Amino acid sequence: MTVLRKHLFDLPEGVIYLDGNSLGPLPKSVGARLSSMIADEWGAQLIRGWNGAGWMDQPRRVGDRVASLIGASDGTVTMGDTLSIKVYQALDAALKMRPDRRKIVSDSGNFPTDLYMAGGLIRSLDKGHRLETPKPEDVIAAIDEDTAVVMLTQVDYRTGRLHDMAAISKLARDKGAVMIWDLAHSAGALPVDLAGSGCEFAVGCTYKYLNGGPGAPAFIYVRPDLAADVDPGLAGWLGHEAPFAFDIDYRPAPGVARMRVGTPPVMQMTALEEALGVWDGLDMQDVRAASIALQEVFIRQVEAKVPDLTLASPRDPATRGSQVSFAHPEGYAAMQALIARGVIGDFRAPDIMRFGFTPLFIDEDDVLAAADHVAAVFTDRLWDNPEFQKRAAVT
Amino acid sequence: MTVLRKHLFDLPEGVIYLDGNSLGPLPKSVGARLSSMIADEWGAQLIRGWNGAGWMDQPRRVGDRVASLIGASDGTVTMGDTLSIKVYQALDAALKMRPDRRKIVSDSGNFPTDLYMAGGLIRSLDKGHRLETPKPEDVIAAIDEDTAVVMLTQVDYRTGRLHDMAAISKLARDKGAVMIWDLAHSAGALPVDLAGSGCEFAVGCTYKYLNGGPGAPAFIYVRPDLAADVDPGLAGWLGHEAPFAFDIDYRPAPGVARMRVGTPPVMQMTALEEALGVWDGLDMQDVRAASIALQEVFIRQVEAKVPDLTLASPRDPATRGSQVSFAHPEGYAAMQALIARGVIGDFRAPDIMRFGFTPLFIDEDDVLAAADHVAAVFTDRLWDNPEFQKRAAVT
Incomplete structure (x- = not known):
């Protein structure tokens, strides 16, 4: 059963978000719910909200x-x-x-x-x-x-x-x-x-x-x-x-x-x-299966396109959570370049590029596109460019 | 200098809120600010909000x-x-x-x-x-x-x-x-x-x-x-x-x-x-002076109208914070009756009726009206009425 529910999230245009393991994206209904909590509960019920609104x-x-x-x-x-x-x-x-x-x-x-x-x-x-x-x-x-x-x-x-x-x-x-x-x-x-x-x-x-x-x-x-x-x-x-x-x-x-x-x-x-x-209505076994499928596609694609990158996660999906990490000495700069391209993962010292797989809002097309961007980043090798180094030092 | 800024707060119609010492009311601009935080920061910046939005x-x-x-x-x-x-x-x-x-x-x-x-x-x-x-x-x-x-x-x-x-x-x-x-x-x-x-x-x-x-x-x-x-x-x-x-x-x-x-x-x-x-721009000395003035009016009015109530706060305003408490054996029921009339204070066991004075959104008219309601509650003495007792036991 598909677990993809992209329509329930507000995801920015042009972004592939592989950092839901750090901060999950905004579910669409949260803004309206919080507005009503503020106006109709805090504003209108005041102290009575503790019981009246179930706080x-x-x-x-x-x-x-x-x-x-x-x-x-x-x-x-x-x-x-x-x-x-x-x-x-x-x-x-x-x-x-x-x-x-x-x-x-x-x-x-x-x-x-x-x-x-x-x-x-x-x-x-x-x-x-x-x-x-x-x-x-x-x-x-x-x-x-x-x-x-x-x-x-x-x-x-x-x-x-x-x-x-x-x-x-x-x-x-x-x-x-x-x-x-x-x-x-x-x-x-x-x-x-x-x-x-x-x-x-x-x-x-x-x-x-x-x-x-x-x-x-x-x-x-x-x-x-x-x-x-x-x-x-x-x-x-x-x-x-x-x-x-x-x-x-x-x-x-x-x-x-x-x-x-x-x-x-x-x-x-x-x-x-x-x-x-x-x-609601999701089975964690289905979520797990979907996550592993996405991770496996990502690993296969990245390893094929960028042999420089070393898989830092266990290869056996049964002993891996919902993220895939690759190690590279220029991992920090590479992640910055990737984020500039709209593929958001994160970096963990000393050399880990970390990608989270969250199949509620990430699908295989996203993963294939992300792998292409990783490949492009390692073709560009912007970190060898003095201009990029200067910019990176400022930000 | 007046410290009254009622226009900056969303206060429900028909309510005199003397419980800002428990939960302050909603400042009007908070709802819009939070909506923008949710949409433009969490939603659009995602993990980048930690630095980009100054979190x-x-x-x-x-x-x-x-x-x-x-x-x-x-x-x-x-x-x-x-x-x-x-x-x-x-x-x-x-x-x-x-x-x-x-x-x-x-x-x-x-x-x-x-x-x-x-x-x-x-x-x-x-x-x-x-x-x-x-x-x-x-x-x-x-x-x-x-x-x-x-x-x-x-x-x-x-x-x-x-x-x-x-x-x-x-x-x-x-x-x-x-x-x-x-x-x-x-x-x-x-x-x-x-x-x-x-x-x-x-x-x-x-x-x-x-x-x-x-x-x-x-x-x-x-x-x-x-x-x-x-x-x-x-x-x-x-x-x-x-x-x-x-x-x-x-x-x-x-x-x-x-x-x-x-x-x-x-x-x-x-x-x-x-x-x-x-x-912004308020001087806490002015806030204090306004609070004491309101408290003194309240004490004077309540003591004149309801001799049954015992002042449980220090009489000297210099040794009192920004609240006035009265003790009464029926304090709990009296506070319930008062809240039903739109005057919100609170009750603290065993017998304390507590009223907070917050001069940013409470003025002397509010205080005079609140004292009248207190007087009315102690005239009604609803707690002697079996119907009221039954309702109170349910809520």
């Missing part, structure tokens, strides 16, 4: 929508804050669940903010925790009986390399470690069987494949049988059992709602809620 | 606008997250600055989330810190040589009682404690001399008097001479010295920018930036 319940409502895309049940996901904050929340709670262990296993391919947040928490706790960041392929060997937490991003942001969620979750469980998955590059990109993995926590963002817009709220999942025992470090009033009792003492809300912190960003939440409509 | 720099730019309203210098305030998160950040950093002390002094009038966040941090650190919450009038006596941090909200959310920022900050300094001010009910409500107070940290929200909309981002101030020594516990990538280097190791950004955490909520930030335009 207070939105993090749960939107959480259920996200849950359905990542293999989780209703009532196990809540929305808010940023992915960095949600990583911190999960890790803080996880460390409390394993008070006698000191090792956190992540990997060197994790997105830096996950590692920074872990480092910040370790410094604040000052109890001798240590963060290990082996290469992705060495993670399994690093998980042992001293491991408190395994914290991994399922899809490597640079290479697209896909961790085996079921196998690593099982290994962590066998070793007595708490498992936290970061689904930043998974949610909306590929089928995820979160409940089936048995992991304790998962977090993710919604501005990439879920098209929630710049700064869209993050999500957090807590395995439902554990939620009642989680002690939230970020104990905000909206995670209180009765926020409007204004008690001096904190009593966590039942379930994942205790992971709410402060006042939710209603505009971002409304934009996201509307944006999630593009997923 | 990346927005937390600093908006922070400078907020700084100018709270007596702080450019470059000392940054925006993001929620007030709860910012309280946590400040407190975590402050405790690290006083590693040998264990006492945190707040008060029983502080907004609960501040106390909950402190409790959550104390539980996570598990180092024997304790939170004291004396009555507001007993705070000064509680600050001693064992006090690591004094953490207070300047204006009491229930009563409007105003702490003496200069005197308490000086006392904290003299005792060697770190001072954190929560300006939730101060920013945009009264003149604040934050730099002059010498306090180390301040935090606040922008959806009340600053009219940023539901879920508008919070702010944090760090005294500039200290910022380079602050160790951020919430060490997010956007507080990194070079976020796009994607280093494995965390190096905090110079100055207050290290208190940024994750991806900023661009829609909320844009709405706030636009909303702050209503303050």
Whole structure:
């Protein structure tokens, strides 16, 4: 079944957008929905909007929508804050669940903010925790009986390399470690069987494949049988059992709602809620199949046309997320030239040209055209031209 | 000089809005600005908006606008997250600055989330810190040589009682404690001399008097001479010295920018930036004078017309923020009846009817009319009527 729904997105003329893995494009209906939220809810209902317009319940409502895309049940996901904050929340709670262990296993391919947040928490706790960041392929060997937490991003942001969620979750469980998955590059990109993995926590963002817009709220999942025992470090009033009792003492809300912190960003939440409509009726298995088909065409075309480029993603699509990365020493300049031609991907230091495949709004014609532009860029080799170098230094 | 700028706000017909201290009303220009942000920035620029539309720099730019309203210098305030998160950040950093002390002094009038966040941090650190919450009038006596941090909200959310920022900050300094001010009910409500107070940290929200909309981002101030020594516990990538280097190791950004955490909520930030335009050319001294004048009229009128109501705010306007609270055993029902008449204030348990005075969009005619409605409500005494009780139980 085709998953192409280009007509639901506002895509600029002349652009082939292969960066939906960084910031998803604008779903057409979001602008009108946000205008009505502003005028008819904030403007007209004022403070009454919290109940009257359903703002207070939105993090749960939107959480259920996200849950359905990542293999989780209703009532196990809540929305808010940023992915960095949600990583911190999960890790803080996880460390409390394993008070006698000191090792956190992540990997060197994790997105830096996950590692920074872990480092910040370790410094604040000052109890001798240590963060290990082996290469992705060495993670399994690093998980042992001293491991408190395994914290991994399922899809490597640079290479697209896909961790085996079921196998690593099982290994962590066998070793007595708490498992936290970061689904930043998974949610909306590929089928995820979160409940089936048995992991304790998962977090993710919604501005990439879920098209929630710049700064869209993050999500957090807590395995439902554990939620009642989680002690939230970020104990905000909206995670209180009765926020409007204004008690001096904190009593966590039942379930994942205790992971709410402060006042939710209603505009971002409304934009996201509307944006999630593009997923109605889609099967993530179909999305995955379409993504792989596009990626395979792209790899084949680019490798045939530009032998200079080295595939930096796994060749086996079963171990790759929804992106394809190529390495080249002039990758930065090449990506600039490509963007100037209307093919938008992005660059990740030191030498990665990254292309995201989002089959809701990218089709095979786009991919073929993009590959032609890549070829043209490597024929032009503008980076050898002094004029281009001068311009690039300015911008 | 008059500060009335009613024409800049979209206020619903027939409503007298005395709840701008909870959620500010919609400034007229916000809707169009947000529509253009969505279509012309997100829609047209896509990922390029981070630089092209200035999204990346927005937390600093908006922070400078907020700084100018709270007596702080450019470059000392940054925006993001929620007030709860910012309280946590400040407190975590402050405790690290006083590693040998264990006492945190707040008060029983502080907004609960501040106390909950402190409790959550104390539980996570598990180092024997304790939170004291004396009555507001007993705070000064509680600050001693064992006090690591004094953490207070300047204006009491229930009563409007105003702490003496200069005197308490000086006392904290003299005792060697770190001072954190929560300006939730101060920013945009009264003149604040934050730099002059010498306090180390301040935090606040922008959806009340600053009219940023539901879920508008919070702010944090760090005294500039200290910022380079602050160790951020919430060490997010956007507080990194070079976020796009994607280093494995965390190096905090110079100055207050290290208190940024994750991806900023661009829609909320844009709405706030636009909303702050209503303050252009206003002097906070004039705003304060106008607010006090309105409050005094309200107190005089209500006390004359409804002797049943007990003033729950300080009588001396110099020790009161920008709100007036009255206590009554039937306060909840009375506020419901008042809202049904179009006079929107709010209720805070157990018996507080709270009215916010926001002279940018409330004038003396509004206040006189509101007082008449209060009188009518207490003449009607609908809460004695079984029909009303039945309806109230349903809604």
